[in-house]
Amino acid sequence: xxxxxxxxxxxxxxxxxxxxxxxxxxxxxxxxxxxxxxxxxxxxxxxxxxxxxxxxxxxxxxxxx
Numbered sequence: 917x918x919x920x921x922x923x924x925x926x927x928x929x930x931x932x933x934x935x936x937x938x939x940x941x942x943x944x945x946x947x948x949x950x951x952x953x954x955x956x957x958x959x960x961x962x963x964x965x966x967x968x969x970x971x972x973x974x975x976x977x978x979x980x981x
Contacts, residue, residue, distance in 0.1 A: 962979065969976045 966976055966978060
């Protein structure tokens, strides 16, 4: 491998590193959004379960708050 090829390869890698970081930041934001969605869905499911248990007359304490 020649030095010229290595030098050009490093230059192109340094440019793509910033692209990779931007893509990773977008992916992290997307994953955070999905986690928030799942947290809300789980919270709703727990609330439904608590209402169901209260209707049956079972003594419960909320674990949501």
